[in-house]
Amino acid sequence: MEALADCIIPPDSETPGGKDSGCAVFIDRQLAGPYGRQEGLYLRPPFQIGAKNQGHQSEKGPAQAYREGLAALDGACKQQCGGKTFAELSDDDRVGVLKALEKSELKLEGVDGKSFFAQVVKDVQMGFFADPIYGGNRDMVAWKMIGYPGARYNYLDWVSRHNERFPLPPVGMTGSAQWTRS
Secondary structure, three states, X not given: OHHHHHXXXXXXXXXXXXXXXXXXXXXXXXXXXXXXXXXXXXXXXXXXXXXXXHOOOOOOOHHHHHHHHHHHHHHHHHHHOOOOOHHHOOHHHHHHHHHHHHOOOOOEOOEOHHHHHHHHHHHHHHHHHOOHHHOOOHHHHHHHHHOOOEOOOOOHHHXXXXXXXXXXXXXXXXXXXXXXXX
16 A cells, blocks of 8 residues: 555655655555444445446445455556566556556456546545544645645634745644644
8 A cells, every 4th residue: 555655646855755644554544444344324235336426335345445456456466567566566667557557458356446546546645635643644744745734723814815835834633743732
C-alpha cells in the first residue's frame, strides 16, 4: 500500500510523498474501522449494478475489497514482471502498471482493476488531505502545501482574501504542535 501511495503522490523536493505523509496509515485505519466493515449499510442480496450515483453494492466491505485487490495486483505483477510484486518494481514500472490498470489494459484475477485503482486513488487523496488525527497528512504537509489553515476556530477575515498566504501554521483537530499543555 505504501508503494501505491508513493506512486500516486510521489515525493518531491518540497513535499513528502504518499508513503511519508501517512496515506497508507490513514487507509489502514479506515479499513480497520466501521467504513471497512460497511457498518450501517444494507448488506442483503440481491446486489445489482446500479447507476453511478447509487453507489457501490456488494456483500464485501472495503477491507475485503482491498485484500483481494492488493493480492490480485501483486499476482498480476508477478506474472507479467518477472516474479516481482508491485512494491519490488522500479518507479517507472509501477507507473506503467497503474496506467495499464486505469485503461483496463491490465486484468486482475477476480477484481475489477480499473475500479480498484480508482478507489485507491480516492482513498490516497483523502489520506493526504485528512486531519492528521486520522493517520494521514503527517505534520500537516498537505495543508502547508496548499495554505489551508486547518481546524482553526476563526479565520473569517481571510476568507475573501484571495491569493494571499494565511500567516499562521495550520492547526489540526487536536490543536497545534506548537501549543503546550500545562
